[in-house]
Amino acid sequence: MESLSNKRKVLEVKPLNFLERAYLPAIVGGLSTTMKHFFKKPVTISYPEEKREFSENFRGMHSLKRDEDGRERCTACGLCALSCPAEAITMTAAERQKGEEHLYREEKYAAVYEINMLRCIFCGLCEEACPKEAIYLDGDIVPADYLRKDFIYGKDKLVEAPLNQ
Amino acid sequence: METTDLIFRIVLIVVIFAISLVVAMYSTYAERKVAAFFQDRIGPNRAGPWGILQPLADGGKMFLKEEIIPTNATGFLFIVGPSLAILTACIGSAVIPWGSAIQIGGRTFDLQVTDINVGVLYIFGVVSLGVYGIMIGGWASNNKYSLLGAIRAASQNISYEISMGLSIIALLMLTGTLSLKEIAEQQHGFAWNVWRQPLGFLLFLVCAFAETNRSPFDLPECETELVGGYHTEYSSMKLGFYLFAEYINMFISSAVMATLYWGGYNYPGMDWVAAQAGPTIAPLIGVVVLFGKIFFSIFFFMWVRWTIPRFRYDQLMDLGWKILIPLAITNIVLTGVISTLLK
Numbered sequence: 001m002e003s004l005s006n007k008r009k010v011l012e013v014k015p016l017n018f019l020e021r022a023y024l025p026a027i028v029g030g031l032s033t034t035m036k037h038f039f040k041k042p043v044t045i046s047y048p049e050e051k052r053e054f055s056e057n058f059r060g061m062h063s064l065k066r067d068e069d070g071r072e073r074c075t076a077c078g079l080c081a082l083s084c085p086a087e088a089i090t091m092t093a094a095e096r097q098k099g100e101e102h103l104y105r106e107e108k109y110a111a112v113y114e115i116n117m118l119r120c121i122f123c124g125l126c127e128e129a130c131p132k133e134a135i136y137l138d139g140d141i142v143p144a145d146y147l148r149k150d151f152i153y154g155k156d157k158l159v160e161a162p163l164n165q
Numbered sequence: 166m167e168t169t170d171l172i173f174r175i176v177l178i179v180v181i182f183a184i185s186l187v188v189a190m191y192s193t194y195a196e197r198k199v200a201a202f203f204q205d206r207i208g209p210n211r212a213g214p215w216g217i218l219q220p221l222a223d224g225g226k227m228f229l230k231e232e233i234i235p236t237n238a239t240g241f242l243f244i245v246g247p248s249l250a251i252l253t254a255c256i257g258s259a260v261i262p263w264g265s266a267i268q269i270g271g272r273t274f275d276l277q278v279t280d281i282n283v284g285v286l287y288i289f290g291v292v293s294l295g296v297y298g299i300m301i302g303g304w305a306s307n308n309k310y311s312l313l314g315a316i317r318a319a320s321q322n323i324s325y326e327i328s329m330g331l332s333i334i335a336l337l338m339l340t341g342t343l344s345l346k347e348i349a350e351q352q353h354g355f356a357w358n359v360w361r362q363p364l365g366f367l368l369f370l371v372c373a374f375a376e377t378n379r380s381p382f383d384l385p386e387c388e389t390e391l392v393g394g395y396h397t398e399y400s401s402m403k404l405g406f407y408l409f410a411e412y413i414n415m416f417i418s419s420a421v422m423a424t425l426y427w428g429g430y431n432y433p434g435m436d437w438v439a440a441q442a443g444p445t446i447a448p449l450i451g452v453v454v455l456f457g458k459i460f461f462s463i464f465f466f467m468w469v470r471w472t473i474p475r476f477r478y479d480q481l482m483d484l485g486w487k488i489l490i491p492l493a494i495t496n497i498v499l500t501g502v503i504s505t506l507l508k
Binding site: 027030031033034035037038040041042043044046 | 199201202203204205206207210468469471472473
């Protein structure tokens with residue numbers, strides 16, 4: 001059949017000539033190729049000491065943000081948990097008491113906020129769903145650990161460090 | 166034999182034994198490093214600076230692993246296998262001349278454990294025995310993969326021993342002696358045998374790869390087909406012995422190759438060096454040169470391993486029987502004709 005793309009090439013299968021059958025020139029060629037690689041710079045990045053540069057929109061570990069006065073922004077509305085396709089987020093809401101205005105921005109806040117890092121797929125839908133700009137996936141790679149329970153990160157690991165301390 | 170001679174011999178045996186073990190140990194490290202460099206990686210670098218303690222860590226791991234002897238294995242032979250493999254690997258070093266005679270305190274000592282007049286034959290005998298370790302281990306495991314690996318090892322070694330022997334015969338026609346020491350002394354300076362026997366060396370090299378079960382002829386332990394080959398059922402230090410024996414074999418065959426073809430401890434300008442350095446230091450320089458040759462040869466073994474893919478089994482047999490043996494016979498004929506004409 002006529003080829004429409006005009007890209008068809010008829011390959012000719014030639015019997016090997018003597019040098020090709022002798023195998024040794026091919027071995028020498030192969031050895032020189034590997035020797036070239038011997039002196040190449042390794043592409044390895046020794047991870048804990050060195051880190052690969054992340055792209056700007058890299059999504060790593062979550063952090064719960066504070067506002068300009070150092071108050072937690074999260075109001076425990078649950079939209080992040082609802083939007084999470086992996087169902088990794090859970091929280092318990094609590095009402096802000098008198099005298100806690102410097103801790104929480106809204107009248108309702110998350111007393112418990114947990115993300116299961118083994119379930120999380122780092123899609124970033126929680127950060128899109130959040131109406132209070134309270135959660136961002138702007139952290140590092142989630143470190144390795146030994147037990148499953150240690151991958152459930154509570155507020156102690158998630159909330160940003162207070163402003164001036 | 167006098168007491169000092171005896172003491173020197175014993176010291177030499179211990180030193181050579183230790184050296185071959187250390188070289189084999191660090192060959193495992195070198196193999197991993199070399200493989201890494203050939204693949205644009207870094208290789209082991211966590212145990213000690215640049216990972217130089219890696220062999221010790223590996224050894225420790227091997228010792229601490231659980232020792233499993235399968236229920237249906239032949240218990241005695243299962244243990245004999247790796248012991249035989251490492252034993253035959255170690256005794257090959259006895260006849261290799263590590264250097265010319267050294268003078269210490271007015272006495273002359275040979276840097277060779279024993280100079281038997283059939284040194285080449287001894288090496289061949291030991292190398293042939295080496296395959297028994299693999300065969301017995303593979304048979305005693307009572308596992309079809311192990312057995313297949315053992316069968317492959319046996320037939321491969323038998324096939325390649327023939328062309329190895331034939332390639333050596335051409336060399337022996339020129340040297341006229343089977344003593345490795347005399348062969349080494351004949352190659353004084355730069356008169357290395359490889360210049361007179363290039364084809365023979367090539368054949369010997371290919372057969373050495375096959376005899377040490379190194380890639381591209383590592384079919385006895387062909388992972389993709391036979392799980393682990395003859396050592397599938399082995400664990401702990403018995404497995405370690407098998408792996409270790411391979412590296413010692415590599416060291417010994419490199420030493421034999423260097424002695425037979427690459428002039429052993431000889432190097433160009435050695436007479437001048439001997440006149441400058443005196444009869445104690447000069448032989449030691451020769452030893453260093455020999456080890457340089459051996460290390461390059463070991464590096465070459467690794468270089469080939471990470472370059473050339475494994476042969477298919479029928480191709481291996483084709484190469485052995487239909488190409489190497491006729492070539493070796495041609496080499497003998499050519500050597501005979503040319504050396505007769507030149508006389």
